[in-house]
Amino acid sequence: MSPVATIDDLPPLEHAGRTDRVRARLDVAALIVTEPHDIRWLTGFRGSTGWVVLLPDRTLLITDRRYGERAAAETAPADDVEVVVGTDRPDLRARLVAALAGVGRVGAQASHLSHAVWEDWAVDLPLEPVDGAVAAERRSKDRGEIARIELAARIADRALAEVAPRLGETPTELDVRHELEYLMRRFGAEGPSYDTIVASGPEHAARPHHGAERRTITEGDTVVIDVGALVDGYHSDMTRSYVIGTVSPRQQEIYDLVATAQAAGLAAVGPGVATRDVDAACRAVFAAAGFADWYLHATGHGVGLQIHEEPFHAPTSTAELLLGDVVTVEPGLYRAGFGGVRIEDLVEVTPSGQRTLTETPKDAPCLPSPPTT
Amino acid sequence: MSPVATIDDLPPLEHAGRTDRVRARLDVAALIVTEPHDIRWLTGFRGSTGWVVLLPDRTLLITDRRYGERAAAETAPADDVEVVVGTDRPDLRARLVAALAGVGRVGAQASHLSHAVWEDWAVDLPLEPVDGAVAAERRSKDRGEIARIELAARIADRALAEVAPRLGETPTELDVRHELEYLMRRFGAEGPSYDTIVASGPEHAARPHHGAERRTITEGDTVVIDVGALVDGYHSDMTRSYVIGTVSPRQQEIYDLVATAQAAGLAAVGPGVATRDVDAACRAVFAAAGFADWYLHATGHGVGLQIHEEPFHAPTSTAELLLGDVVTVEPGLYRAGFGGVRIEDLVEVTPSGQRTLTETPKDAPCLPSPPTT
Numbered sequence: 026m027s028p029v030a031t032i033d034d035l036p037p038l039e040h041a042g043r044t045d046r047v048r049a050r051l052d053v054a055a056l057i058v059t060e061p062h063d064i065r066w067l068t069g070f071r072g073s074t075g076w077v078v079l080l081p082d083r084t085l086l087i088t089d090r091r092y093g094e095r096a097a098a099e100t101a102p103a104d105d106v107e108v109v110v111g112t113d114r115p116d117l118r119a120r121l122v123a124a125l126a127g128v129g130r131v132g133a134q135a136s137h138l139s140h141a142v143w144e145d146w147a148v149d150l151p152l153e154p155v156d157g158a159v160a161a162e163r164r165s166k167d168r169g170e171i172a173r174i175e176l177a178a179r180i181a182d183r184a185l186a187e188v189a190p191r192l193g194e195t196p197t198e199l200d201v202r203h204e205l206e207y208l209m210r211r212f213g214a215e216g217p218s219y220d221t222i223v224a225s226g227p228e229h230a231a232r233p234h235h236g237a238e239r240r241t242i243t244e245g246d247t248v249v250i251d252v253g254a255l256v257d258g259y260h261s262d263m264t265r266s267y268v269i270g271t272v273s274p275r276q277q278e279i280y281d282l283v284a285t286a287q288a289a290g291l292a293a294v295g296p297g298v299a300t301r302d303v304d305a306a307c308r309a310v311f312a313a314a315g316f317a318d319w320y321l322h323a324t325g326h327g328v329g330l331q332i333h334e335e336p337f338h339a340p341t342s343t344a345e346l347l348l349g350d351v352v353t354v355e356p357g358l359y360r361a362g363f364g365g366v367r368i369e370d371l372v373e374v375t376p377s378g379q380r381t382l383t384e385t386p387k388d389a390p391c392l393p394s395p396p397t398t
Numbered sequence: 399m400s401p402v403a404t405i406d407d408l409p410p411l412e413h414a415g416r417t418d419r420v421r422a423r424l425d426v427a428a429l430i431v432t433e434p435h436d437i438r439w440l441t442g443f444r445g446s447t448g449w450v451v452l453l454p455d456r457t458l459l460i461t462d463r464r465y466g467e468r469a470a471a472e473t474a475p476a477d478d479v480e481v482v483v484g485t486d487r488p489d490l491r492a493r494l495v496a497a498l499a500g501v502g503r504v505g506a507q508a509s510h511l512s513h514a515v516w517e518d519w520a521v522d523l524p525l526e527p528v529d530g531a532v533a534a535e536r537r538s539k540d541r542g543e544i545a546r547i548e549l550a551a552r553i554a555d556r557a558l559a560e561v562a563p564r565l566g567e568t569p570t571e572l573d574v575r576h577e578l579e580y581l582m583r584r585f586g587a588e589g590p591s592y593d594t595i596v597a598s599g600p601e602h603a604a605r606p607h608h609g610a611e612r613r614t615i616t617e618g619d620t621v622v623i624d625v626g627a628l629v630d631g632y633h634s635d636m637t638r639s640y641v642i643g644t645v646s647p648r649q650q651e652i653y654d655l656v657a658t659a660q661a662a663g664l665a666a667v668g669p670g671v672a673t674r675d676v677d678a679a680c681r682a683v684f685a686a687a688g689f690a691d692w693y694l695h696a697t698g699h700g701v702g703l704q705i706h707e708e709p710f711h712a713p714t715s716t717a718e719l720l721l722g723d724v725v726t727v728e729p730g731l732y733r734a735g736f737g738g739v740r741i742e743d744l745v746e747v748t749p750s751g752q753r754t755l756t757e758t759p760k761d762a763p764c765l766p767s768p769p770t771t
Contacts, residue, residue, distance in 0.1 A: 140509075210579075234464060322464075
């Protein structure tokens, strides 16, 4: 089992210009970036301790001695980042305050930074809440980012292709999860994108947020598998649903309804489209069939360095899709006693609408019956 | 490969009394608990969205509809917890404010809560920073907690026992990591306790925070493996160090020095001991041998629902060990060009000193030579 591809085969990440694009969004003189995914996207730095300071004319990464050598190496591809290495927390704080002395209004990420740290810094810095400036720039993915997400999707496709035909022979949900995650690592993933969901039978499959337990997968079950891989920090996300053994008329009806809704959602995706309209396209199919109250969640979300990031396809969302957004479209129907069906693809928003990155077939819920024992 | 044991074989977690023990620490009328591990420890609830409100005479868990059924089931073993189910964020906030109306001074976890949420709640609630009250009570583990940590340690022991003898035959660090994590799951772990470290050779093994890469493990390498398992939310933590092939005199010298320091650290552990004295016991061995500057980190930390929690064995620590603390003792020596050696055990603080929970042998760094090819 060899990797599907390696990162070295992919186009590089395009770090150049990122710090300036964020600067252009600011109405403060400087921004302290503390959210780790934002820091990684801006500078390449992956350590757990570090703050980025966007000054008008330069960018600092303040970190501690454990990460000094690594910070210099990891930030090399980014715009000029000056690595400032401190010894301990008080020293790091002193360096932060010194770097921002006299610069004017200073933004900080109030939705990420703890209140305790905010209050401590505010003693010496004129802090203002500035949230979302980096997240907004992170939405439109560059070629290197798309390639990583696509490779992650391909790895999950390949793992699911090995595991799905044997679903009826695999003892428990947890065994299926472990097998999928083992295969994704073997195929070159850093790990799973999130805890793989394997939800089977009338109760578990009826819970959208089920994990994977020691329940034995059984003839007649619906099985919802939600699986993604992680490649160079980038996530993929996909769901497929199965029936073990003969598909009942009710199971076929629900499956077809979800497939129709998902197709409607995919058809709605395109640049300039309101994200709530993607959600509405799926919801309308369910409502017309009388299944509105079987749909328990929103229709999708952005995917990148985080598994859930901007934008979100929810009824209350106000965002519009952008070229280069990578989003899920994932309607589902759930009812205790029946089980559940969800179909989820990961797509890139393109000038003509969307390009689907997940390739696992989704045309039918049927699987071979398990062997009789 | 069957599980080492299952959770059902273990003593139950003793939730009774936990909320009252935290109440006894407060000098405010009520506490809003938002840190997820604190919430799980207090109530059993494992969902990602929820706030616990400790009122003088009752305990609320405020969560949303996705988690309502689950919250009721998960909190059943705890002290009476009233589950309050809201619809969306504004509704959850309104329920929080209503529950605290007129109660007096309200504590909130300023080190965890974001500044943005704090400011929003502070409009309607007289918030005061209260950090550490739950963390302090979480330190002394009950029988059920110790049993889970011990089972996690046993699973990691067993996985390492399978993998270590074949280290010289395994191609890369990443392969070793994947094999260890696969085996731990097969032996009954929910997953690894953290990203397993497999650091080999003169450069990687010299970095205490190395992960695992595609580097081929080679004759003459030192190899540091830092591995733990997760069982019912509880972590284990262990490090062993190896030499591939013949052990050089220098490698033997460094190994023996780390083993001596680690034994000194273990001997120092006991109830009432200052955590900085455990650190000092290890550090003194290195200093006496002239290796003080090869020791790049602190000597240990508490382990429980979090892999790093109170107390910490660092030179600047002010804590004293308590009966029931579960802590690591993990000195190491690192130098680029040489590699590294770290030996780490996980121990329970007992009346007589400590009981070691990790059982993998640590008497020698030697491994069979790799097959010549």
